Amino acid sequence: MDVLIIGSGGREYSIGLALSKDENVEKIYFAPGNGATDALGENLAISDFNALADFVEKNGIELTIVGPEAPLVEGIVDVFKERNLTIFGPTAKAAQLEGSKIFMKNFLARHGVPTAKYIETNSLQEAYDFINTMTAPIVVKADGLCGGKGVIIAQSQDEAKQAAGEMLSGNSFGDAGTSIVVEEFLDGYELSVFAICDGKDYVVLPAAQDHKRLLNNDQGPNTGGMGAYAPTPLVNDDIYAKLDERVIKPTLKGMQEEGMPFTGVLFIGVMVVNGDPIILEYNVRFGDPECEELMPLLKSPASELFYKAATGDLANAKIEFHDKYAVGVVMASKDYPYKNSEPAEIIIDDIYHEEINENAHISFAGVSRGEDGKLYATGGRVLVCVGIGDSIKEAQQRAYMLVGQVHYAGKQCRTDIAYQAL
Missing domain, CATH: 3.30.1490.20 (ATP-grasp fold, A domain)
Structure with a gap:
């Protein structure tokens, strides 16, 4: 099958990388993609939803995967579904779970999903x-x-x-x-849990942990995420069972009852307080950088996961994961997250180390291709170095070995990703 991926970040690159190794996938398109996605497929300079649907129809593209939240909230899925095109992601109505924190908090309250005490007000x-x-x-x-x-x-x-x-x-x-939500602060440890949903059935991916702060030891300003690792040992079978019964099942049932069955990625921001999962927020797409660690852990074909979810057929999917760990380290530009930085040429050393070649890779994000054909750091978060290993420590070492091979002016990254688990 041919696949179109909507988005331009490291998340979309990672999905494309997983699909590029999938023998069911012939060609990948990115709209708009970034300066490195052209190595995995073809970048399209199309942003209008109807024009994208025209392209999909004309080229017989069998599956579209939406990466970021904005097009989901703006209704790209509705446009495609009206034309009977297969697309992975929630409708605009269902995407309110992320598009409006007030909608999300009130939905949790209506369906008895545990969340922090709050008010919503203007x-x-x-x-x-x-x-x-x-x-x-x-x-x-x-x-x-x-x-x-x-x-x-x-x-x-x-x-x-x-x-x-x-x-x-x-x-x-x-x-x-x-309009705002004011809520109590929950004291515990935070997790990212992702459920791939087809409206009624779901598959839970290995739980991840993100690192939001810019600096080591969770200091400095909040960012979009400076690294992540998966699976986290902070989740046990008891917590997974509680998430199933108290969170995912009532949410999918509630969305069906309210006439907006949820298809796509339900990203559950969880705070574990005294062994109980309390919901901080829902998002309706993969986290970035968590997606960069989860995709390489997927053992079964990525196309099967996305296609069966998009077509309401997850019950017949056999989804498996490697019994390994992944650690991703975000490399950011000099002035991130305060302001934009000058473009800087990216130089990646030739890697002769077999261990790194086979067990680590780069997911590119804020990069563009210059007229000289070279790759430049042009975004806040430039790329993610991902290491895979039989332990978190081994995956972390491989990720940081790869970090050492990447050079550009002003590069910055944390040196303690996965420290909570280690």
Whole structure:
């Protein structure tokens, strides 16, 4: 089959890399892709949803996979489904689980899914009154999409009130923040759990752990993610069972009952508090950089996972994972996450070390191809070095050995990815 992947980041590159090794897949297209995806397939300069559907129809593309959240929330799946085209991802209605934090929190409350105590409001006075009843830290979230950055963890009531005021005035996140959620801070450890869903059935992928802060030991500002590893030993069979019964099943049942069956990736942001999973948030696509670690752990063909989910046939899929670990280290540009950096040529050493050649790879993200044919770092998060191993330690060592082979001006990365597990 031929496949179209919507998006341009490391997540989409990783999905493309998995599909490029799949004997069921003949050709891969990316819209728009990045400067390195042209090595895996063909990049398309098409962004209009109807024009993309035209291209898919004309070229007989059998499966479209949507990577980022924005086109899902904007309704790309609805456009394709109206034309009977097979597409992996939720409808616009179902994508509200990520598109609106207020919708998501109210949905959790309606269906008895455990989550933090909260209010949703567009009234500053109401926010202040609720904040006055709380002890710090206090979490303040913008309702809409903010590229993973619309969450403030305030260390005092005053700081929470300031954050609420700046969001509601439109100063912080524009229209995305004109309604907000204020909620209690949960003290535990955080996990990323991904369920591939076809509306009724689902497959849970190995749980991952992301590293959001810029600097070692989880210091510095929040980012889109500086690295991740999977599977995490912080999840046991008991937690998986609780997630199944208390979270995934009631969510899929609730989405069906409300007339928006969920197809695609249900990304569950979990805080484990005293052994119980409490839901922080839902997203409706793979996390980035978690996707970069999960794809190489997939043993069965990637096309089967995506196609059977998109066609409501997961019950007949045999999805298997390698009994291995993956660690991914994000290499970012000099000024990330504060501002854009100057383009910098990327030089990758020839790798003679067999262990690295066979057990590590790069997933490219914020890169573009220059007129000279060279690859340049042009984005905030430039690439992810992924190592695979029989233990987390071995996977981590291989990832960092690969990091040492990649050079560009101003490169920065954390040196402690997976430290919680080690």
